[in-house]
Amino acid sequence: MPDVLVAGAGPTGLLAAYELERAGLDVLVLERDRCPSPQSKALALQPRSIEVLADRGxxxxIEPHVHARLPAGHFSGIPIDYTDLPSPFPYQLGVEQAHVAAAIEAQLRTPVQRAAAVDAVAQNADGVTVTAAGREHRAGWLVAADGGHSAVRSLLGAAFPGTSARISLVVADLTLAAKPLGLADDWQLPSAGSGFLLPLSDGRYRAVVAGAEQQEIDRAAPVTAGEVQRALTSAHGPGIEVGELLWASRFGDAARQLVRYRHGRVLFAGDAAHIHLPVGGQGLNLGLQDAVNLGWKLAAQVRGHAPAGLLDSYHAERHPVAARVLVSTRAQGLLGIPDPDVATVRAIVDGLLAVPEARRAMAAELSGVGISYPGTCGRAVDVPVAPDGRGVLVGAPLPERWSDRVEHRPGPAPQLVRPDGYVVWTGGPGLEAALHRWFGNV
Ligand SMILES: Cc1cc2nc3c(=O)[nH]c(=O)nc-3n(C[C@H](O)[C@H](O)[C@H](O)COP(=O)(O)OP(=O)(O)OC[C@H]3O[C@@H](n4cnc5c(N)ncnc54)[C@H](O)[C@@H]3O)c2cc1C
Structure with missing residues (x-):
């Protein structure tokens, strides 16, 4: 019997499984789809996510699949310079989500079980029973990372309040039979408005369109090549011709978040816990950060040495971060509306974001490097995580009794670092208290 089941082999579920395995647990990932999806919703990794992935090797x-390094993020198409970010990676990586997921999946000890859609969940004081493809699986805990339409969320009746979609957009990967003059062949940040056309590899292009026609069409209706052609002609003129429509889907600006990320022995992460308009490249990154925040806490809980409240600090730390992203993406969605009054607000916001302090604060927020949690002093960029999921104590003697939970390293600058890379002590008194608070009693 595995220690933990994970529903969903998207990037969030895979990284959660990787973190749990790294800490020595047995994990089984159950995935609905028969094969890994070659399609990618997300095309960008923010600096904090790059740090996390680099730190774990x-x-x-992922590097061979990188299309571009963009030295900026954007707020509703307003460029936000990243070049002075305090990070070894002061840029977004343009890379398709499928490659990120594949890189994580390749490192899992237990292969993902595919064609295994979770369709029933029951829990009691000892564990969780999950049914998938007619088979029952039992474990102590379940991580629900089954995406924006989470079946686990529905099965548990978990409250998911927020706002419904008001605008409808189409994402499509396609080839072009004819290219308009002046269509850029390199990656650019999206400009104002919600549409763009971007070259991928192998002659594919990614189009996002949100014209008047998309607002009229039923959200369940399939996207046709004709619909995409009309939208691209309207944006780029008659010189553009769609060749083959490879994949297309509709999405919207619904913004919702679980009231509670923990339901007994079930913990929600990624899109299963929060959905919003995918503007500014935030969703995938939120999910990856959920996974690394949750992994070590759940591992400590399973091992029986989690201090009181550690597992619940997952909700306490991560819920506010996603709540802020919902606010930010709703604002960005509004600023993208083609309306003269909105344009006046946009001009003001544009001006404000040119103020260096405001631009730096926005860069820290969008990139994820500014995220910190109560009781921590931000992330430790110069202290690599321990490969076995322990914390790290640098530059101070470690009492022997902690050594199964904390790795000791020499170094000039004393610091105690949680397994997810956040600093909780920086010298002086309080080391023993910090060890107890984050790593439990011994
Ligand atoms: C058009 C578009 C562009 C985007 N661009 C960006 C971007 O540039 N940057 C960014 O950060 N984010 C972006 N996002 C958001 C990002 O793609 C998502 O936030 C991200 O995929 C969330 O990952 P996840 O693992 O939580 O969920 P998902 O990627 O949705 O993975 C969920 C997995 O669960 C599986 N599953 C579903 N139901 C079940 C079940 N019952 N049982 C078992 N498995 C199940 C699914 O098959 C899937 O594999 C974009 C989204 C869209 C729609």
């Missing part, structure tokens, strides 16, 4: 497998 996962970036090397």
């Amino acid at each position: 996962l970036l090397d497998a």
Whole structure:
């Protein structure tokens, strides 16, 4: 019997499984789809996510698939310079989500079980029973990372309040039979408005369109090549011709978040816990950060040495971060509306974001490097995580009794670092208290 079941082999579920395995647990990932999806919703990794992947040695497998390094993020198309970010990676990586997921999946000890859609969940004081493809699986805990339409969320009746979609957009990967003059062949940040056309590899292009026609069409209706052609002609003129429509889907600006990320022995992460308009490249990154925040806490809980409240600090730390992203993406969605009054607000916001302090604060927020949690002093960029999921104590003697939970390293600057890379002590009194608070009693 595995220690933990994970529903969903998207990037969030895979990284959660990787973190749990790294800490020595047995994990089984149950995935609905028969094969890994070659399609990618997300095309960008923010700096904090790059840091996390690099720290775990996962970036090397992603690098060959990188289309671009963009030295900026954007707020509703307003460029936000990243070049002075306090990070070894002061840029977004343009890379398709499928490559990120594949790089993580390749490192899992237990292969993902596919064609295994979770369709029933029951829990009691000892564990969780999950049914998938007619088979029952039992474990102590379940991580629900089964995406924006989470079946686990529905099965548990978990409250998911927020706002419904008001605008409808189409994402499509396609080839072009004819290219308009002046269509850029390199990656650019999206400009104002919600549409763009971006070159991928192998002659594919990614189009996002949100014209008047999309607002009229039923959300369940399939996207046709004709619909995409009309939208692209309207944006780029008659010189553009769609060749083959490879994949297309509709999405919207619904913004919802679980009231509670923990329901007994079930913990929600990624899109299963929060959905919003995918503007500014935030969703995938939120999910990856959920996974690394949750992994070590759940591992400590399973091992029986989690201090009181550690597992619940997952909700306490991560819920506010996603709540802020919902606010930010709703604001960005509004600023993208083609309306003269909105344009006046946009001009003001544009001006404000040119103020260096405001631009730096926005860069820290969008990139994820500014995220910190109560009781921590931000992330430790110069202290690599321990490969076995322990914390790290640098530059101070470690009492022997902690050594199964904390790795000791020499170094000039004393610091105690949680397994997810956040600093909780920086010298002086309080080391023993910090060890107890984050790593439990011994
Ligand atoms: C058009 C578009 C562009 C985007 N661009 C960006 C971007 O540039 N940057 C960014 O950060 N984010 C972006 N996002 C958001 C990002 O793609 C998502 O936030 C991200 O995929 C969330 O990952 P996840 O693992 O939580 O969920 P998902 O990627 O949705 O994975 C969920 C997995 O669960 C599986 N599953 C579903 N139901 C079940 C079940 N019952 N049992 C078992 N498995 C199940 C699914 O098959 C899937 O594999 C974009 C989204 C869209 C729609």
